[in-house]
Amino acid sequence: MSKIKNIDSLMKYLRDRHNIAISGGHQKRRLRNIGYYHGYKGYRFINTPSRKIAYTDFNQVLAINSFDLDLKSIFYPHIMFIETALKNYVLEVTLQHSNTENFNEIFDKCLTYYKTFATGSDEYKKALKKRLGLREKIYNTLTRDYTNNRQVVQHFYHKDESVPIWAIFEVISLGEFGNFVSCSNINIKKNISTSLNLNQSCDANGKLTESIIYIIKDLRNSIAHNDVVFDTRFKSSNPNGSLLACLRLDTQITNINFHTIIDYLILVIYLLKNFHVTKTELNKVVNKFEILINNFRTLVPISIYNQIFHTDTRNKLNLLKSFIST
Template sequence: MYHKQYAKRMTLKGKINNALLRDYSNARQTVNHFFDADRSIPIWAIFESLTLGEFGTFFACCNANVKLATSALLHLPSNLDADGRITEFIIYAVKDLRNAVAHNNIVFDTRFRTGDINRRLVSLLESEIGITGLDFKYISSYVVLLIYTLRKMGETKTSCKQFLNAYISLTDDLRRQLPSNVCAQILGSQQRPHLRQLQNFISNS
């Protein structure tokens, strides 16, 4: 176990160095300022250089106290996040969507997903939102995750409702243009009840 964790930390160190070198080669002023002045790079400047995936690796290497403190800060239910790892699972789940959006890739069928969504995260979302059968092969599940995370981070109910209503409006337009069986393949058969429960969650959170 010790060797595995040590290897993970060494991998993280390599990723951080590569990220700093990447930004230095691209003449990014934040990094170059500290390199050229022969000064240590502060943690905030390192975070400026990390991708979301690299930040996920960083968080995964944090000790239990940091993870639990983050969980408490986000008001995640302690009975479902006893080890504080849910934040890590959220970061990795959002990372693929973020990368797809940033590179203008197709997102509606979640082909951007590079790995399985952690089952504990799925169970937490189902419990907190009050739904069953959450399936991340449908984009609506990412909407559920994003809005849940936004509320936990303190985003306003109004903003979250606007986001959700805009998404519902778009999918309603899709339903008017395509046969119901095709929409079910794209959106999933439980999209509407899931989003109704998500609306309730926003109102009650």
């Protein structure tokens, strides 16, 4: 595009350059509502720009856009619930080990995973750097939130008190929370893992909890920023092998790799079940997802659907229902 185009020019561009049928006032309004750049350009490929979707009609673009929004609405409340629950479980174990709410004391007593390694080794330096970076990030977050009049921070500073760990958990990002768990000593990691009822045969190094947090973090942030989620392009790293083994053993579902969104559904259901959410509620989540993808399949060519959902999707859903019922 060599120059700025108005909405009519963008419609003509879609017809002439991309061979997508689009016309009329209704589709013009829909294009304006979803936006050419956020809407069409955001949904014109699957996972990577090289995997272009062969659209022939603008209604197909709208179907994927609506499907993506509906996916976010299914995941959002449960991701928020999981984030809160994870922080509460970690907080409880941390307080048991530290016997204090003071972050500086917790930093000295509990965030000592770097001591696992030989002093001066590459692993030692990497772990210590992560620990120091976490402290700096937390202090920066508290400064920012005080400046922005966040009450949970201002309350303690105005009383000339340090911000307690539970309040820090309220304001740090999920990624930094994952770093907190990562920096915790091995005894704390193992206690957290046990409290979450994670498969201990898959967690010899105690890293299963942080792996879960990092995976959830990517999905949570994409939903919060209204980014595209249907093709898991938000995934920032490959999942830990221990996490894949844990899910496979506990759910009896194979081929979990987080290349498709259904694998994130499996993880969410797994965690919700560990948090003792009822079978009725879990089945509601899975049924909503199943209805959504079944409807989506009727709105796009099967060639597009099969690029998003693999042939084992139906089997994974059935096994997930079986896992819920156990």
